[in-house]
Amino acid sequence: MLILGIETSCDETGVALYHGERGLLAHRIYTQVALHAKYGGVVPELASRDHVRKVLPLTREVMEEAGVERKDIEGVAYTAGPGLVGALLVGAGVGRSLAWAWGVPAIGVHHMEGHLLAPLLEADAPEFPFVALLVSGGHTQLVQVDGVGRYTLLGQSLDDAAGEAFDKTAKMLGLGYPGGPVLAKLAESGDPARFKFPRPMTDRPGLDFSFSGLKTFALNTYTKHGDEARADIARAFQDAAIDTMVIKCRRALRQTGMKRLVVAGGVSANKDLRAKLAQLAEQEDARAYYPRPEFCTDNGAMIAYAGYLRLNAGMSEPDGFTARPRWDMGELEAI
């Protein structure tokens, strides 16, 4: 079964073709970073308009690259949520229309399910069940995954998502948008011994997170020490955020008795996080799995893949489409 996948939930337009037997045939990601940079963050209306410009040209490109014609495509998957509603409506509207015109089924994919399943696109894919740490700009969740659509939430952030905390701290330090990767780069040259930030919510039981206090800690330190201390603050912030995630992942593995840890979402591109979780896995006699870096952040491949799994299981949406800015992953149907 050959599926076209479309991702337009935020500031990346992603399009991909996934084939049940042949795997990923082609994919393209167009990032709107340059468009939003001068505003210091994503401007939803501009994001929607740019998806309108990019989604069909990218679809043509992946079809050409894969040597695929319209008649070969057997289903269309698009991100239905969560995300920016206007941006979601572009991918959903285009995806649903193409499916209707081509006479094939369509399905709306949950963006976080896409992230969660992205490591399964790799040659060395994890088997079910596993514990997943989902860390993106909008979500921070620990999930027990017993199969596709069989998700039990173990813990989540009570305030800022991990990526959001990276972005806000970066912005405060004057590092611009998108802040996460820039802050991570700056942290490499920071002194890890100079400032010590707390590890929020690790002194009590449970698997929930809180990252907003770290941002305040960073702000207070920056106000006191100024620009000269930026790299050291970035380092202290990153070390605290990562340590906190590692502590919670260790707890989740022990609590569930699982030996596989999947890490996905934009923040899973962070090199330090990947290294520290690999170390944790070794200590716990477990294994850590990540998507390749380009599939950590938003992309069409994960949507094509998650859509393939659901369409191949006979699921599809009736004509008409929905965009769901808020959508609990626990509501998904199991395959």
Ligand code: KG4
């Ligand atoms: O999954 P994603 O592309 O979009 C959402 O679904 O939100 O995640 C984007 C988030 C942003 O907050 C970005 O700053 C963060 O992932 N991010 C990083 C790194 N690369 C991306 N955070 C820390 N270190 C990185 N290397």
Ligand code: ZN
């Ligand atoms: Zn995402």
